[in-house]
Amino acid sequence: MTESKDGVFTSDAANDDVLHVVGGKPLNGTIKVRGAKNFVSKAMVAALLAPGRSVLKNVPEIRDVHVVSDLLRLHGVDVEVDGANGIVNIDATHVQLADVADVDTLSGSSRIPILFSGPLVHRLGEAFIPALGGCNIGGRPIDFHLETLRKLGATVDKEHKDGIHITAPKGLHGAKIHLPYPSVGATEQTLLAAVLAEGKTELSGAAIEPEIMDLVAVLQKMGAVISVDVDRTFRIEGVKQLKGFTHTALTDRIEAASWASAALATHGDIFVKGATQPEMMTFLNVFRKVGGEFDVTDRGIRFWHPGGDLHPVAIETDVHPGFMTDWQQPLVVALTQANGLSIVHETVYENRFGFTKPLVQMGATIQLYRECLGSLPCRFQQRNYKHSAVIFGPTPLTGRDIDVPDLRGGFSHLIAALAAKGPSDVHGISLIDRGYADFRGKLDALGADFS
Template identity: 65%
Template sequence: MAKLLTIQGGKPLSGRVEVRGAKNLVPKAMVASLLGDEPSVLRNVPEIKDVDIVTALLQAHGVQVEHDRATGSLSMDPAKASKADSAEIDAHAGDSRIPILFCGPLMHRLGEAFIPDLGGCRIGDRPIDFHLEMLRQFGADVQKLPSGIHLSAPASGLRGAKLHLPYPSVGATEQVLLTAVKAEGITELSGAAVEPEIHDLIAILQQMGAIITVQTDRTIRIEGVERLRGYNHLAIPDRNESASWASAALVTQGDIFVQGAMQRDLTAFLNVYRKVGGEFDVHDDGIRFYHSGEALRPLVLETDVHPGYMTDWQQPMVVVLTQAAGVSIVHETVYENRFGFTNVLRQMGANIQLHRECLGSTPCRFGQRNFLHSAVISGPAKLKGTDFDIPDLRGGFSHLIAALAAEGTSRATGLEIINRGYERFTEKLENLGAEFELSRTSQPSFSTTGR
């Protein structure tokens, strides 16, 4: 039976939440443990579904994993790493895209790797063909099978390559890092992503013995080494979850202290937060986010790769902008289909129009491709409760905070998706004073008109 979350809206969220290790770093750091000849320890690990998925995949490959949930510490010993059954990999992977990042480390360790068909949040085009082509550049033999994709390294091992990314993809950059560190020779990646999570992964690999240089022009140079040791690392906090709770404070006219939030990794978000009329106080152990009591202000916003305004911050901020007094414009330049979540907001009473044109300062790569990637938002809107099914991680969180701000009752299904990236979500809602009830339903989901 599916979980049903019934929300009584209209009450400000107030209190404290803790944010632990970044969803966009921790699973990749776990994969990196396969590269070491010794055990690795990762600290500040959140209890989220992606961690469970990678834990199961590592164990399927013979890695001994111990998770101390009380302290958030994860130890991984790859000494007995071995080939896993393809059916077992498929069963554990589910709809996650993380298995693609196992390819390089497994080829270094076992000489081969297998990945099933990949899923993930349906917010835009995330083809794996580019990943596979890069792995071919390292010398991998790639065979597409009915059950998935089999990769094997040549007898002489993988070799360094000179690579260029036409767009600074985070996943592709991670793929290169996890493969190049033990490839023979030098790898040079131009057009790389430089997000904080990338830098934290580089810090982990450097601890293990890797030689990696990040240059100022988005070029990363990796000198391959023969062996790597284990690591002991404290994962950076999840800046996306921090920004999500900050938006929740504004939408519900509340006051939330996010323990673990780091100003350094939220600079672009904090600038927008202040422009729209939010207030925040920076402390050593976190940031307090709150509504000032004055009317929120509209603005023009464009998402971008780091150090720009992150795409994962866009969806909760759109809910904030439905409450701003005036017309706001949001131009999404990272994922072409990320505005599908606005259908539910319109059901709630939001005034949002989607456009195919680039409604930003510069044209983006989606401008001539017929995607609805710009939004015009008029507010403030009086939101009313509705029934909805959670479509993806950030969009789902946005629906939930809109429901918490809306008048009346909302019912949500698909809550399992939220658990992919938000640790102990309902427990945190309860601590913030939200009024809700969690139950079971035989109805698998609510249909959403127009989605």
């Protein structure tokens, strides 16, 4: 691991990209989970809306924080990251330059640059959206984002040599917007663009993930006026200006659930300090049905395998408050050890089961189907995507060479290697640094055998 100039630890890809794991040992011990990757990066973008200083606390030491810090700096924002204490100071007083060099290099590892659109248009009159990165888990179109910006009065030029060029010659204005699907990113896009737009915006069909609600809390601290109706409609009353904020990020419920699944798959016992119950209720219900035990305390949640058989389950991923798409990959590894047939119907992303192939090579019995194996309305019905998985267990797993395909799939491979008999080499492991802070230190604390 190397420490960047702003104190964020990242893997040195050349030296540090393979993890040699000797599996078969239960993970036991205590680890601490900090703020959510999928909130912190958005709150950092929100800081761009206001001149002045913002302070974000409980920030995890992950690569995405480093990427967003560098993106902000390209636009003239002052960013200091205190990685050890989890504090990011942002001063967005001197925002300059909408069209910046190097942005393509940085954005290659993140989808966040698209969320700069509204804030940059408000602060500088224009924005450029480069080619976006992020996990390869489906087509990941941005049509909702662009349509939202157009509805708010932006002009979108897709032919510009420096990326999609967004301008608003007459400023952004409140509008009535409906999302065809409750997209997390498009909801955030609308919030970040509408808070300073002139007049009222109504956003129906929105996503209401806890990370989005924490972003709303940040925007409210900054001076925004936002309400949400029971039917997932946000109402935003544009204000003339915003100010900086101080905020403590909500815990990363994806990371917490990932360690919970690791406890289950390895017959372990992990106390996840910082994990909170309300955001994890749907996961906790499934964890209990599978046969895992947990104990919620004021400081975190303890997850353990109580011994005996694990039980198969049928789950469907969905937007909040459903079972998160990012929870399914680590849980699938635990389900390979359950006694019987489990079914996972993925309704959020069309291509999120690629990670199961190495699991099958390790000994799991997993069959993928194009059909919807569930009852939720699904956009992938009658389409050519293998988006349902049937997992038959228990099957012993055997260690092998694995290539990390994406963030959550990669963490699930790590769990599989830890649960498997014998050694595994997990290649491309630095991808996991995008979203799992100091996972090597945590594995060490849990007694894993790796080098």
